[in-house]
Amino acid sequence: MNFFSTSVSEAAIEKVVSVLRSGFLNEGAVVKEFEAALAEYISGPTFVTTNSATAALHLCLVHLGIGPGDEVIVPPQTFVATGLIVLHAGATPVFADIDPLTGNIDPVSIREKITARTKAVIPVHWGGEPCDMDAINQIASEAGIAVIEDAAHAFGAEYKGRKIGSLSRLTCFSFQAIKGMTTGDGGAIATMAEDDAIMLTRRRWFGIDKLRTPVTDIGERSVAIDILGYKYHMNNIAAALGVGNLPDDAARLARRREIGATYIEALVQVPGLRHIQRRTDSRGSFWLFPVLVDEREAFGRAMKSRNVPITVVDRRIDKHPILGGLRDDLPGIAMFDMQQIHLPVNDALTEEEVQRVVDSVKMGW
Known part of the structure; x- marks a missing residue:
């Protein structure tokens, strides 16, 4: 996967x-x-x-x-x-x-x-x-x-x-x-x-x-x-x-949305994990599937031990010296950056792989 x-x-x-x-x-x-x-x-x-x-x-x-x-x-x-x-x-x-x-x-x-x-x-x-x-x-x-x-x-x-x-x-x-x-x-x-x-x-x-x-x-x-x-x-x-x-883009997009919908429904009750809020009047591309988790390091170790690829694609960029260094007046990103992690949602995933992601997350960390 x-x-x-x-x-x-x-x-x-x-x-x-x-x-x-x-x-x-x-x-x-x-x-x-x-x-x-x-x-x-x-x-x-x-x-x-x-x-x-x-x-x-x-x-x-x-x-x-x-x-x-x-x-x-x-x-x-x-x-x-x-x-x-x-x-x-x-x-x-x-x-x-x-x-x-x-x-x-x-x-x-x-x-x-x-x-x-x-x-x-x-x-x-x-x-x-x-x-x-x-x-x-x-x-x-x-x-x-x-x-x-x-x-x-x-x-x-x-x-x-x-x-x-x-x-x-x-x-x-x-x-x-x-x-x-x-x-x-x-x-x-x-x-x-x-x-x-x-x-x-x-x-x-x-x-x-x-x-x-x-x-x-x-x-x-x-x-x-x-x-x-x-x-x-x-x-x-x-x-x-x-x-x-x-x-073929419409089909690939539909597949990513299908995978995203599966995660949203299957993982909504997992303790220590929260979905981001998505607009009900709009439809995303699901290029990423972020979740917010407590004890992120433990979550990452658990997923890797179960051969589920996870990552944090983008971290706050204000931290870079060339962009001025870490700000202390941005509480929203400070909170989000400490909890975000991403599950695989690419359109090549099989049904078995999607289910493995779901089962692995439900096992806890």
């Missing part, structure tokens, strides 16, 4: 082989094909693919003009990249607390952290569970700050009947190898504004939109670069994996 799995369909393998045989491996028509497929799947936004979610988040900050002297509000319960990209932009990350019952950023804390220097907030749909986006978007609108959703865990998740990616101006996804939908490594920005999509497409490749820029009769791409750009584009090989894998 593995904690994570990498799902690659036969169609994806065939698509990659076709790209390899084509001799054109760089960013090209297959990237545009993948972006169009993503837009159809989410329904609403335009997609700009990148080579990682980290690159996608950084591009959004740069695109919004965020830099030195600015502040960006982030949660401490996330992967460290969410904080580092703020530093890459030259801005200062400011940590809002989380709700210790959900693991997601607390809108009340966001409001408390806003200053005259605040330019954006990055809510993270941690583990694939949607944040309270109505409250967050209202607070951001009142304060005149941008919202960049970090949906690295939440591809396919829904908030009040709408897929994540169709709620805010900018949403960033991850297609890294162990994510539910993978391109091997890669990311994407979903934007509700075509103007944003055009500028982000330029910024991802040195300020040039090479798919829209004509080539002259002498083979020259005639451009005048007037914005700062990066080498953040996706190539045709990664996009081919995406094109081939995307049609």
Whole structure:
């Protein structure tokens, strides 16, 4: 039994082989094909693919003009990249607390952290569970700050009947190898504004939109670069994996939700273990299945002795010296960080393996 799995369909393998045989491996028509497929799947936004979610988040900050002297509000319960990209932009990350019952950023804390220097907030749909986006978007609108959703865990998740990616101006996804939908490594920005999509497409490749820029009769791409750009584009090989894998995403997502529902029902009465609170009006992606346990070290030893893979995927990132060091004004994350641990929920788990997890937890620790 593995904690994570990498799902690659036969169609994806065939698509990659076709790209390899084509001799054109760089960013090209297959990237545009993948972006169009993503837009159809989410329904609403335009997609700009990148080579990682980290690159996608950084591009959004740069695109919004965020830099030195600015502040960006982030949660401490996330992967460290969410904080580092703020530093890459030259801005200062400011940590809002989380709700210790959900693991997601607390809108009340966001409001408390806003200053005259605040330019954006990055809510993270941690583990694939949607944040309270109505409250967050209202607070951001009142304060005149941008919202960049970090949906690295939440591809396919829904908030009040709408897929994540169709709620805010900018949403960033991850297609890294162990994510539910993978391109091997890669990311994407979903934007509700075509103007944003055009500028982000330029910024991802040195300020040039090479798919829209004509080539002259002498083979020259005639451009005048007037914005700062990066080498953040996706190539045709990664996009081919995406094109081939995307049609199976709904089935993989349904399987993870099925496993999650089994855990929720079977483990609700286990002493010393509590489920996180999940929104009843939304549906998560179940990329992670966190539980809150008493005596976590004992729990971990017990599960390992029963050959059940468990881990703590993300710990509070404010502890890192480069992000300012451990805060003492975040009681929500302090509580959550000491109790969280994660059970395997990947779509490759068999029924027998899921039952082994359930039985092992019920045995106690």
